[in-house]
Amino acid sequence: MRKLSSIxxxxxxxxxxxxxxxxxxxxxxxxxxxxCGDLYTSADKSADPGCxxxxxxxxxxxxxxxxxxxxxxxxxxxxxxxxSKGATARVSGRAQTEKDSEARQILQTEWRKTLQRLxxxxxxxxxxxxxxxxxxxxxxxxxxDRVAALQSSIARTEADLTGLRRELARMGAVVQx
Numbered sequence: 001m002r003k004l005s006s007i008x009x010x011x012x013x014x015x016x017x018x019x020x021x022x023x024x025x026x027x028x029x030x031x032x033x034x035x036c037g038d039l040y041t042s043a044d045k046s047a048d049p050g051c052x053x054x055x056x057x058x059x060x061x062x063x064x065x066x067x068x069x070x071x072x073x074x075x076x077x078x079x080x081x082x083x084s085k086g087a088t089a090r091v092s093g094r095a096q097t098e099k100d101s102e103a104r105q106i107l108q109t110e111w112r113k114t115l116q117r118l119x120x121x122x123x124x125x126x127x128x129x130x131x132x133x134x135x136x137x138x139x140x141x142x143x144x145d146r147v148a149a150l151q152s153s154i155a156r157t158e159a160d161l162t163g164l165r166r167e168l169a170r171m172g173a174v175v176q177x
Contacts, residue, residue: 031056104171111164111175118157125150 034041036051045051091099124130130150136143168175 100171104168104173107164107168107171108173108175111161111168114157114160114164118154118161121150121154121157125154 031042032044033054033056034043034045034048034051035054036045036048040054046053125147128147130143130147132143133146136146165175
């Protein structure tokens with residue numbers, strides 16, 4: 001008799017578990033997941049033309065430990081096609097010298113353009129007191145916004161020059177500081 005009651009209890013637990021799992025699956029199926037570009041959300045985005053419903057069978061959730069998250073994700077770089085058996089993987093010395101010379105010329109041209117841009121920005125910035133434009137006389141906040149934008153453009157251009165100087169030095173070219 002005792003054995004029969006334990007079987008009934010086990011059977012009822014099994015049925016209860018199956019019903020619970022089925023109810024959970026049904027509740028998951030009622031939720032819709034929308035994909036808006038690279039964003040996945042369960043918020044209703046049916047009115048947004050850039051979003052569409054994604055089937056639940058297409059979504060995979062991967063649990064990642066915080067220590068496994070990469071610091072910066074670099075974009076995928078396409079690999080070169082494998083060389084055929086007759087082709088060599090190395091470039092001749094002369095061809096490499098021409099490529100290096102062309103790269104150096106491109107960097108020097110970019111250096112000159114960036115340096116000219118920096119000089120133009122600095123002359124417009126006028127040591128922190130750029131000339132006010134007509135619309136900025138009645139709206140001082142516009143003037144302050146333009147001054148801040150000029151400051152950030154100068155800082156960005158100086159950073160660009162630093163990077164170009166580093167690349168040119170790596171190639172053996174001498175540039176003025």
